Amino acid sequence: MKVNELLLALEAKHPGEQEYLQAVKEVLTTIEDVYNQHPEFEKNKILERLVEPDRIFTFRVTWVDDRGNIQVNIGYRVQFNNAIGPYKGGIRFHSSLNISTVKFLGFEQTFKNALTTLPMGGGKGGSDFSPRGKSSGEIMRFCQAFMLELWRNIGPDTDVPAGDLGVGAREIGYLYGMYKKLARKNTGTFTGKGLEYGGSLVRPEATGFGALYFVVEMLNTKGIDIKGKTVAISGFGNVAWGAALKASQLGAKVVTISGPDGYIYDPDGISGEKVDYMLELRSSGLDIVEPYIEQYPNSVFHRGKKPWGEKVDIALPCAIQNELNKDDAEQLIANGVLCVAEVSNMGCTTEATDLFIEHNIFYGPGKAVNAGGVATSGLEMSQNAMHIQWTAEEVDQRLQSIMKNIHDQCVKYGKTENGYINYAKGANIAGFMKVARAMIAQGVI
Numbered sequence: 001m002k003v004n005e006l007l008l009a010l011e012a013k014h015p016g017e018q019e020y021l022q023a024v025k026e027v028l029t030t031i032e033d034v035y036n037q038h039p040e041f042e043k044n045k046i047l048e049r050l051v052e053p054d055r056i057f058t059f060r061v062t063w064v065d066d067r068g069n070i071q072v073n074i075g076y077r078v079q080f081n082n083a084i085g086p087y088k089g090g091i092r093f094h095s096s097l098n099i100s101t102v103k104f105l106g107f108e109q110t111f112k113n114a115l116t117t118l119p120m121g122g123g124k125g126g127s128d129f130s131p132r133g134k135s136s137g138e139i140m141r142f143c144q145a146f147m148l149e150l151w152r153n154i155g156p157d158t159d160v161p162a163g164d165l166g167v168g169a170r171e172i173g174y175l176y177g178m179y180k181k182l183a184r185k186n187t188g189t190f191t192g193k194g195l196e197y198g199g200s201l202v203r204p205e206a207t208g209f210g211a212l213y214f215v216v217e218m219l220n221t222k223g224i225d226i227k228g229k230t231v232a233i234s235g236f237g238n239v240a241w242g243a244a245l246k247a248s249q250l251g252a253k254v255v256t257i258s259g260p261d262g263y264i265y266d267p268d269g270i271s272g273e274k275v276d277y278m279l280e281l282r283s284s285g286l287d288i289v290e291p292y293i294e295q296y297p298n299s300v301f302h303r304g305k306k307p308w309g310e311k312v313d314i315a316l317p318c319a320i321q322n323e324l325n326k327d328d329a330e331q332l333i334a335n336g337v338l339c340v341a342e343v344s345n346m347g348c349t350t351e352a353t354d355l356f357i358e359h360n361i362f363y364g365p366g367k368a369v370n371a372g373g374v375a376t377s378g379l380e381m382s383q384n385a386m387h388i389q390w391t392a393e394e395v396d397q398r399l400q401s402i403m404k405n406i407h408d409q410c411v412k413y414g415k416t417e418n419g420y421i422n423y424a425k426g427a428n429i430a431g432f433m434k435v436a437r438a439m440i441a442q443g444v445i
């Protein structure tokens with residue numbers, strides 16, 4: 001198989017779907033050698049099948065805002081691949097969401113979920129609805145209208161959505177509530193639920209916690225301690241919060257968070273009550289971080305800027321895809337960064353990723369680093385199926401061992417001759433092998 005030919009064909013078939021084509025290219029170029037060593041992959045047209053989603057639902061979502069005006073949004077659910085388990089993946093509410101983004105996310109999710117060791121296929125969904133500045137009533141009505149259309153296509157053994165950007169505990173509550181009303185079943189078809197109705201302990205923290213467990217594993221390969229290391233975090237939502245919490249608990253010093261308005265530099269470190277304050281900032285619904293400086297006057301607000309110009313040991317993009325570009329990467333490298341781990345999905349552009357790998361810097365791709373979130377969703381599904389609830393310690397223990405396992409898989413497939421671990425390559429090959437073998441075993445379907 002010539003990966004280039006397949007990519008050209010895909011570009012012609014899906015013109016302008018930039019994020020999707022970028023995600024596919026990143027995977028295909030890293031697995032090409034392994035693919036060509038296994039003639040059964042080519043014979044079964046695994047790549048041609050894997051790059052196209054099983055199906056896509058696109059639907060109109062009509063709802064009424066607080067002023068009585070009718071609003072129209074688009075809803076999506078991409079059921080990408082269910083070779084190893086029911087479709088599983090989040091729902092994103094963001095004004096920029098389009099079919100290219102949902103397809104890229106669903107594609108990534110397929111590999112990520114395979115890495116978790118749990119039986120989950122890949123899916124993703126969302127809407128171009130922006131929660132920014134919306135009242136709780138508007139959010140609820142939108143969620144209900146969204147679910148009115150989607151509920152027929154999901155279920156505990158079919159497709160299990162969860163949160164993502166713009167979809168947190170409140171939105172999951174509204175979505176799941178409407179699902180239950182329509183389906184008349186209390187099946188747990190959603191993860192990230194509240195603790196009172198089937199949610200799992202540690203799920204809110206899981207993406208950030210898992211990412212830090214992964215970073216610790218990376219640093220361990222060179223005997224480096226995370227204690228005392230400085231950390232730049234972007235974003236200030238659920239994922240950034242979990243990462244800041246665990247990083248500070250582990251003794252690292254988090255010096256930045258960011259929002260669409262700019263970034264905060266806090267020389268004293270963001271820990272303790274400052275991490276709690278991130279939740280308050282988020283719940284204002286304004287989507288800005290500037291108020292942080294009023295609360296903590298020792299900090300500085302840099303309007304319209306990203307935090308990657310700061311000199312730090314560890315950079316953790318926790319906001320959105322392609323938020324760290326080539327210039328940012330050059331700046332981080334010039335400032336002696338040790339480790340860059342994507343907590344957001346595809347947080348770095350391809351050029352930035354290539355630069356980190358070229359400079360032998362620890363670089364962890366999103367599908368490995370942030371897999372703790374969906375892995376803990378998988379643990380929530382298990383608890384729901386058994387009608388029990390594990391303790392926080394039990395869940396955290398499982399999360400830690402899953403992250404260690406993902407790290408081991410990356411090392412197995414990503415270690416290069418000079419000892420450098422190419423985590424992007426390792427994660428892609430490990431995820432691909434599992435899905436490809438499952439697809440072959442199940443015939444041409």
Ligand code: GLU
Pocket residue numbers: 088089090091160161162163164165191345370371373374375377
């Ligand atoms: N949206 C998260 C992700 O990108 C979590 C998905 C889930 O828990 O299903 O993996």
